[in-house]
Amino acid sequence: MKLPSIKIKLPKLKIYGIDVIKNALFFAFYISMTLFIIAFIIAPSVKIFKNAKNSYFLSKQEFDNTKQNYRHILEQLTKLQNQNQQILNAFKRNFNENNFKLFAKDYMNIIKITKQKTIPYKNQFAKTSYIITAQIKSPKNFYDFINNIKNYKNIIRVYFPIDFEKSNKEINLTFKIETYRLLTAKAEEKAH
Amino acid sequence: MYSFTKPKKKQFFKEDTKLWLVFYAISVFLYVSFALFLLVKAYFYSKNNQIYNQNIITLNTKISSLTLQKENIKLQKTIYEDIMVKNSLIKDSIKNLLDLIPDPITLNKFLLKKDSLIIYGITPTKDVYNLLMLPPLESIFTKTDTTFYQMPNGWYKFKSINKLKGNNETAFN
Numbered sequence: 220m221k222l223p224s225i226k227i228k229l230p231k232l233k234i235y236g237i238d239v240i241k242n243a244l245f246f247a248f249y250i251s252m253t254l255f256i257i258a259f260i261i262a263p264s265v266k267i268f269k270n271a272k273n274s275y276f277l278s279k280q281e282f283d284n285t286k287q288n289y290r291h292i293l294e295q296l297t298k299l300q301n302q303n304q305q306i307l308n309a310f311k312r313n314f315n316e317n318n319f320k321l322f323a324k325d326y327m328n329i330i331k332i333t334k335q336k337t338i339p340y341k342n343q344f345a346k347t348s349y350i351i352t353a354q355i356k357s358p359k360n361f362y363d364f365i366n367n368i369k370n371y372k373n374i375i376r377v378y379f380p381i382d383f384e385k386s387n388k389e390i391n392l393t394f395k396i397e398t399y400r401l402l403t404a405k406a407e408e409k410a411h
Numbered sequence: 412m413y414s415f416t417k418p419k420k421k422q423f424f425k426e427d428t429k430l431w432l433v434f435y436a437i438s439v440f441l442y443v444s445f446a447l448f449l450l451v452k453a454y455f456y457s458k459n460n461q462i463y464n465q466n467i468i469t470l471n472t473k474i475s476s477l478t479l480q481k482e483n484i485k486l487q488k489t490i491y492e493d494i495m496v497k498n499s500l501i502k503d504s505i506k507n508l509l510d511l512i513p514d515p516i517t518l519n520k521f522l523l524k525k526d527s528l529i530i531y532g533i534t535p536t537k538d539v540y541n542l543l544m545l546p547p548l549e550s551i552f553t554k555t556d557t558t559f560y561q562m563p564n565g566w567y568k569f570k571s572i573n574k575l576k577g578n579n580e581t582a583f584n
Contacts, residue, residue, distance in 0.1 A: 288474060362505075
C-alpha cells in the first residue's frame with residue numbers, strides 16, 4: 220500500500236530575489252527554538268546556578284562569621300591565659316614540702332608536715348590536705364604568711380583546725396593546709 | 412545533445428537555507444555553551460560550598476574546645492580567688508579573736524575548728540571574764556560553756572567551749 224504523499228506548496232513572494240515567506244518561516248522557527256532552549260535548558264541552568272551561588276555566599280558568610288568568632292574567642296583565651304598565667308601554672312605544679320618550708324621560713328619555723336589525704340575536687344582537681352606543725356614568734360607572722368601565700372607557686376588554702384598554744388617565748392602552731400591541683404596536669408605528666 | 416556550459420551540481424540546500432542552518436547551529440552552540448558554563452560555575456560553587464561547610468564544622472569544633480578551655484581558666488581563677496578570700500577571712504577571724512581578748516585576761520591556747528572554738532586562758536576573776544569576754548563570744552556562737560579552775564594565787568584558769576548550732580555553719584569562714 221502506498222502512502223499518500225502530502226505536498227505543501229508554499230506561496231512564493233520574492234523581494235529583490237529574497238524569498239520572504241521562507242525566511243519568515245525560518246525566523247519563526249528560530250524564535251520558537253530559542254524560546255524552547257531558554258525554557259528547557261537555560262532557565263533550569265540559571266536556577267541551578269543561582270541556588271548554588273546563594274548557598275555558596277550563605278556558607279561563605281557563615282564561614283566568615285564563624286572565623287571571626289573563632290578569632291575573637293582565641294584572642295579572649297590568649298588574653299585570659301596571659302592574665303592568669305601565674306594561677307594556671309600554680310594549678311599544674313606538684314606540692315613540694317621542702318620548697319614550702321623554704322617559702323614559710325620567713326614567717327615560721329616548720330617542724331613537721333604530715334600529708335593526710337587526696338580527694339577529687341569539682342571533678343577536675345585533686346585536693347590534698349597536710350597538717351603543718353610550726354612555731355611562730357607572734358600571730359603577726361601567721362597573718363603575714365597568709366597574706367603572702369597568694370604569691371606561692373601552689374594554690375594553698377589555710378584551713379581548720381587551727382591550734383595556737385603559748386609556749387615560753389614562742390607560739391606552737393598547728394594548722395591544716397589544702398593544696399589544689401589540676402587532675403589533667405597529673406595525667407599529662409604521666410603520659411610524658 | 413551537447414551543451415557548451417558544464418552542468419551545475421544541484422545543491423541540496425539553497426544559499427539562504429544554509430545561512431539559516433549555520434545561524435541555528437551557532438545559536439544552539441552558544442545557548443548550550445552558556446548553559447554548560449552556568450552548570451560548571453554552579454558545580455564549582457557547590458564544591459566550594461562543601462569546603463566552607465567542612466571548614467565551618469572544623470571551626471565550630473575548635474570553638475567548642477576553646478570555649479571549654481576558657482571556662483576552665485575562669486573556673487581556676489574563681490577557685491583561686493575564692494581560696495584567697497577564704498584565707499583572708501581566716502586571718503581576719505584569728506585577728507578579731509585575739510583583739511577580742513581583754514587586757515586582764517591571758518590566753519594560753521585556742522583551737523579553732525570549722526564550727527567551734529575552744530579557748531584556754533587565765534582570768535583574775537570570774538566577773539572579769541563574764542563581763543569582758545563572755546558577751547562577744549555569746550554574740551558569735553550559739554552555745555558557750557565555760558569551766559573555771561581556781562589557781563593557788565586566787566586567779567582562775569578557764570576553758571571556754573563555743574559552738575555553732577548548724578553543722579555546716581562556721582563563724583570564721
